[in-house]
Amino acid sequence: MPFYFFKPFSMKLLSYFSLFLGLLTISLRAQNTPAPIKLVNIVLTANHPDWNYRLNEAATIKVSVLKHGSPVENVEIEYQYGPEQLTPEKKGTLKLENGVGEINIGTMNTPGFRQLKVEAKIDGYVYKDEIKAGYAPFEIQPTVSMPKDFDNFWKKAIAENNKIPLDAVVTHKPEFSTATVDVYLVRLQNYQLGHYLYGYLSKPKDNKPHPVLLNPPGAGVKKITPITSFAEQGFISLTTEIHGISPEMDEKDFQKEREKLKDYWAINLDNKDNYYYKSVYLGCVRAIDFLSSLPEFDKKNVVVTGGSQGGALTIVTAGIDKRVNYISSFYPALSDNSGYLNNRAGGWPAMFSDKNNSPEKIKTMEYYDIVNFAKKITIPGFYSTGYNDNTCPPTSTLSAFNSVKAPKEIVITPISAHWRFKETDDKSMKWLKEKCGIE
Known part of the structure; x- marks a missing residue:
């Protein structure tokens, strides 16, 4: 008789316990879901919307550091620039008083690309971004030779x-x-x-x-x-x-x-x-x-x-x-x-x-x-x-x-x-x- 009364009671407990575990699992998954956007964004904007430049023309890049979509005041950034994928020509730091600044990354006298890399440290985290400017990109010619055979x-x-x-x-x-x-x-x-x-x-x-x-x-x-x-x-x-x-x-x-x-x-x-x-x-x-x-x-x-x-x-x-x-x-x-x-x-x-x-x-x-x-x-x-x-x-x-x-x-x-x-x-x-x- 005791078993008869205990069985339905235990099944109900099991049902509640299963529901609890399910909700707990959903909660944990929600807590561990990666954020779909960044808390801090570095936005690099070329002064030419197509990122293309004439030979010997300087490229200026606007740098914006945004948190919650708003400029971060007095943030200091580190930057480096030079020919694409090669040793940087220049490295430096720049303080953005209103979260916005500009960097002149120079120019090229032969067709190719220059690359700017930027990073900012905010609240112990490092945020990075980069951009490349193309100089007469459709005039770039290959360096490789064609074998005669x-x-x-x-x-x-x-x-x-x-x-x-x-x-x-x-x-x-x-x-x-x-x-x-x-x-x-x-x-x-x-x-x-x-x-x-x-x-x-x-x-x-x-x-x-x-x-x-x-x-x-x-x-x-x-x-x-x-x-x-x-x-x-x-x-x-x-x-x-x-x-x-x-x-x-x-x-x-x-x-x-x-x-x-x-x-x-x-x-x-x-x-x-x-x-x-x-x-x-x-x-x-x-x-x-x-x-x-x-x-x-x-x-x-x-x-x-x-x-x-x-x-x-x-x-x-x-x-x-x-x-x-x-x-x-x-x-x-x-x-x-x-x-x-x-x-x-x-x-x-x-x-x-x-x-x-x-x-x-x-x-x-x-x-x-x-x-x-x-x-x-x-x-x-x-x-x-x-x-x-x-x-x-x-x-x-x-x-x-x-x-x-x-x-x-x-x-x-x-x-x-x-x-x-x-x-x-x-x-x-x-x-x-x-x-x-x-x-």
Whole structure:
């Protein structure tokens, strides 16, 4: 009998206790949610709204330090400025009596970028910001040389790669598919027998002809994930990796590969015939082989798009594979890598910034530098970059953009760093769809 009366009482207690725990969990989560905005903001405003200046014209930057959106009185800032990504020419401090001041960061007599970095210490916390001013940015010319046998080198490499069977294995992945898009895991043989690259193929389920789109990856060693957004816009897309790592690889094995490849961009850099990126660049052509063989391919529109390393591979593919019709490249890495050897910023991964170079490494990079592929592009392209990008500095990316002689549309968002705004993505997609006749 006691048990009979105690049971409903204990269940009610349990219910109340569960509710309490739930509310406590929500409360703790709310307390630990990162603030969506900064308590203190440093706002840097160029006296030219497009951040562009003529050669020998001084750039003046307005500095505002705001707390709760209002100027912080009598705050002292530290600043430094000079050529982009190089040793600062000047460092100093400035007291902002009303939370606002100006810094003249000088000028340049050759095309390029100057960079201002500012920091303020308030209530024990350090706040930072930076801005870059462009001097005749569309006149920046690359420093890298073009090998005389560049075209023959890549024609021979592609011809040799074509001897290797594609050996495509395509596996439907219903767990990643949607109501309108089918997703498949794809394995393609590339570069050597038994050497593979992997990708996720996304196809509209309507079985109609569609343009094909290659989406190469950004830098790093990571497992790829399916992307269905391109297929939802009317493309048959292939999102790839570059290291021969299946997204289904065991985690322990993946971590071993990741450690082994942490500096993959430097592997065999002193040997142009065996440099790591040779298989990567050929893999992009191999991906086009696969996409153009699909029965749903509309037989006329081949597109490549990506950002950072993916932006670089986009330009590479268009430069050596004439089946490509349109590209959209965002802040391409690996551009004008010899910049640091000429006292200016070079592209990711800043491989010569530490002066760790040799004639063999420098010569090898000439065959792989994005600038030299950009010079080979003959098709329309959409390009974009930001001035505040320190990963792929604008001096390097504009060296590539300015090397393109084919029709091009360039969207510059000066304020963006190594990322892009949705508005820019939307412009890119609208441009690609219009070129391919997708309504």
